[in-house]
Amino acid sequence: MITKYSNQKEQVKEDEIAQAAKEIQNGNLVIFPTETVYGIGANALDEVAVKKIFEAKGRAQDNPLIVHVASIEMVEKLVEKIGTVEQKLMEKFWPGPLTIIMKRKSKKVVPNVTTANLDTVGIRMPSNQIAQKLIEKAGLPIAAPSANISGKPSGTKIEDIIEEFNGKVSYILDGGITDIGLESTVIKVEDDKINILRPGKITKEQLEEVAKQVEIDKHVLGQISQDEIVASPGMKYRHYAPNTKCIMIYSQSEQKMIDKINEITNELQKEGKKILVLGRKKHINSYITPTKWNMGDTLEEVAKNIFTLLRKVDKENVDLVLIEGVGEQGLGLAITNRLIRACAYHYMIV
Ligand code: AMP
Numbered sequence: 001m002i003t004k005y006s007n008q009k010e011q012v013k014e015d016e017i018a019q020a021a022k023e024i025q026n027g028n029l030v031i032f033p034t035e036t037v038y039g040i041g042a043n044a045l046d047e048v049a050v051k052k053i054f055e056a057k058g059r060a061q062d063n064p065l066i067v068h069v070a071s072i073e074m075v076e077k078l079v080e081k082i083g084t085v086e087q088k089l090m091e092k093f094w095p096g097p098l099t100i101i102m103k104r105k106s107k108k109v110v111p112n113v114t115t116a117n118l119d120t121v122g123i124r125m126p127s128n129q130i131a132q133k134l135i136e137k138a139g140l141p142i143a144a145p146s147a148n149i150s151g152k153p154s155g156t157k158i159e160d161i162i163e164e165f166n167g168k169v170s171y172i173l174d175g176g177i178t179d180i181g182l183e184s185t186v187i188k189v190e191d192d193k194i195n196i197l198r199p200g201k202i203t204k205e206q207l208e209e210v211a212k213q214v215e216i217d218k219h220v221l222g223q224i225s226q227d228e229i230v231a232s233p234g235m236k237y238r239h240y241a242p243n244t245k246c247i248m249i250y251s252q253s254e255q256k257m258i259d260k261i262n263e264i265t266n267e268l269q270k271e272g273k274k275i276l277v278l279g280r281k282k283h284i285n286s287y288i289t290p291t292k293w294n295m296g297d298t299l300e301e302v303a304k305n306i307f308t309l310l311r312k313v314d315k316e317n318v319d320l321v322l323i324e325g326v327g328e329q330g331l332g333l334a335i336t337n338r339l340i341r342a343c344a345y346h347y348m349i350v
């Protein structure tokens with residue numbers, strides 16, 4: 001397959017979006033930017049088209065896709081009803097990085113393959129202009145998981161995406177580096193309570209402005225066994241993980257965290273091992289290893305950089321990667337959720 005590309009970085013032209021929208025209508029795959037990460041999309045209502053996404057990514061069949069819409073009318077066609085809390089969430093956070101799981105209308109409207117046989121469907125209205133226009137021009141809801149081979153970090157940069165998907169999709173719209181860098185917050189409302197199934201840019205603290213009760217699913221930070229039934233099936237898969245062994249190290253005391261990282265580095269360097277440290281910019285000069293990468297200082301910067309850095313880890317040929325933890329406040333919860341998976345649950349709180 002020959003993949004077509006939009007020409008101008010970050011300034012995709014209307015006719016390029018229109019060509020990509022045609023590909024969606026014809027049942028083909030299009031990679032497009034959203035404000036969170038890049039998506040690999042197909043017509044959510046076309047079973048054959050959606051199957052192509054699973055094939056291209058090597059995604060497990062029981063991992064449902066998020067359906068992207070450009071209007072509330074589109075949502076109404078997909079779900080049984082929009083509840084009061086859901087309505088408030090849409091008003092407050094849409095368009096934006098919040099996916100809402102709702103009861104789907106009928107199997108005839110949204111095919112089983114899109115929802116992985118669940119009777120619910122996850123829906124989101126992206127704020128990215130290219131994504132919005134693509135959905136509008138196609139006139140169809142677009143099912144789109146993150147643009148990465150399953151198990152790899154989500155695609156946030158076009159070069160990484162081309163490496164994995166050139167020749168596997170019909171069109172790639174290049175929107176530059178994605179703004180947020182982490183996938184959307186995924187929630188489900190039950191009895192007026194909001195359950196966070198996957199943390200993201202929209203934080204628990206923000207959701208508490210809409211509902212009195214907001215709970216974090218136990219699988220967000222806990223380990224999951226393969227045969228366990230989880231509210232958000234995607235959470236049980238190996239994700240974001242480099243092949244090199246990684247350990248996340250966190251302490252509420254910055255000095256303790258730095259000391260622990262240096263202590264481990266020192267021990268292993270004596271054995272001739274090479275250590276890579278991923279740390280906050282303000283700490284980077286404190287690390288004794290010669291191989292250290294700056295993750296940024298604010299949580300927003302860390303979120304934006306983390307997948308790009310994790311993707312580069314295996315090329316560095318080190319024995320171990322030590323990654324600074326960032327805590328669980330605000331956007332920290334989403335970063336921590338991705339980091340402990342990248343580290344295959346190897347982490348230390350000191
Ligand atoms: P991705 O688009 O690759 O970031 O993955 C989508 C995430 O949303 C996965 O973790 C899915 O398990 C979750 N998801 C999508 N639809 C549903 C649904 N109907 N119920 C529960 N989780 C969902």
Ligand code: MG
Binds near residue numbers: 145146
């Ligand atoms: Mg993904």
